[in-house]
Amino acid sequence: MNDKLPLAIFLMGPTASGKTELAIRLRQRFPIELISVDSALIYKGMDIGTAKPTADEQAAAPHRLIDIIDPVESYSAADFRRDALQLMDEITSQGKIPMLVGGTMLYYKALLEGLSPLPAADQEIRAQIEQEAIQKGWQVLHDELKQIDPVSAERIHPNDPQRLSRALEVFRISGKTLTELTQQKGDPIPYDVKQFAIAPQERSELHRRIELRYEKMVDTGFEDEVRALHQRSDLHPDLPSIRCVGYRQMWGYLEGEYSFDEAIFKGVCATRQLAKRQITWLRSWKDLTWLDSQNIDHGVETIANVIASN
Numbered sequence: 001m002n003d004k005l006p007l008a009i010f011l012m013g014p015t016a017s018g019k020t021e022l023a024i025r026l027r028q029r030f031p032i033e034l035i036s037v038d039s040a041l042i043y044k045g046m047d048i049g050t051a052k053p054t055a056d057e058q059a060a061a062p063h064r065l066i067d068i069i070d071p072v073e074s075y076s077a078a079d080f081r082r083d084a085l086q087l088m089d090e091i092t093s094q095g096k097i098p099m100l101v102g103g104t105m106l107y108y109k110a111l112l113e114g115l116s117p118l119p120a121a122d123q124e125i126r127a128q129i130e131q132e133a134i135q136k137g138w139q140v141l142h143d144e145l146k147q148i149d150p151v152s153a154e155r156i157h158p159n160d161p162q163r164l165s166r167a168l169e170v171f172r173i174s175g176k177t178l179t180e181l182t183q184q185k186g187d188p189i190p191y192d193v194k195q196f197a198i199a200p201q202e203r204s205e206l207h208r209r210i211e212l213r214y215e216k217m218v219d220t221g222f223e224d225e226v227r228a229l230h231q232r233s234d235l236h237p238d239l240p241s242i243r244c245v246g247y248r249q250m251w252g253y254l255e256g257e258y259s260f261d262e263a264i265f266k267g268v269c270a271t272r273q274l275a276k277r278q279i280t281w282l283r284s285w286k287d288l289t290w291l292d293s294q295n296i297d298h299g300v301e302t303i304a305n306v307i308a309s310n
Contacts, residue, residue, distance in 0.1 A: 037102030
């Protein structure tokens with residue numbers, strides 16, 4: 001009996017580190033199918049500010065889980081895990097290798113470790129919480145969360161109604177706090193996972209890449225892209241889509257909160273902070289092989305050797 005688990009490759013790394021280029025080059029050589037692991041690339045109509053793979057790149061190497069929902073919709077780590085596992089199963093049943101590419105570390109964690117047994121959404125309780133928020137304000141509900149679950153209250157901002165509502169909803173449905181439940185894990189992933197992370201060795205090089213990419217985004221019409229979103233009556237700055245790095249800052253400019261130049265400066269700073277968080281998370285990650293952004297050829301060969309020996 002062959003009980004060997006199928007191979008899956010994770011290609012992680014901070015924003016602007018060269019993940020897409022490396023993934024495309026590997027796909028040209030091996031029977032690989034790409035799955036995007038990015039909480040911003042899921043949104044339709046948000047192409048420039050998310051640095052979505054171009055039409056040419058997508059033609060050369062199609063990425064799954066890109067452009068799957070409208071910016072007004074929400075998509076959780078649980079949704080990602082369900083969709084990614086289904087795609088990985090399809091890919092391996094075709095005799096190909098799933099390669100997961102992106103920088104949303106929470107998605108990778110959910111996929112690797114499984115998810116805690118959180119209760120499904122309850123529309124009635126959710127509506128009740130919203131009604132209370134209208135009457136008393138979110139700050140009062142945040143104070144309530146502080147009493148029930150101080151750990152979650154510390155993590156969730158009073159101005160984040162989506163996560164605040166969910167934390168209260170979980171407690172009201174199950175009688176257990178979000179903190180208690182998230183400490184329980186689900187089933188591990190049924191794959192032999194090889195994990196790689198790509199980043200420049202020097203932090204200054206990553207900053208240079210981020211600034212260069214941001215300039216290119218602005219030159220190719222980022223402001224117009226956000227303006228089109230801003231004109232929609234159903235979108236607002238509390239949505240996860242509009243809270244994406246870069247979009248939040250450009251939205252602030254369109255709302256008159258600061259100048260265009262300030263929006264760009266703030267966007268670059270926020271992107272640097274995102275990259276710093278991604279690297280911090282990756283440094284604590286187990287079983288990871290680091291690759292250098294400035295030597296893509298070596299990265300291709302390193303992963304090629306792993307695929308060939310499997």
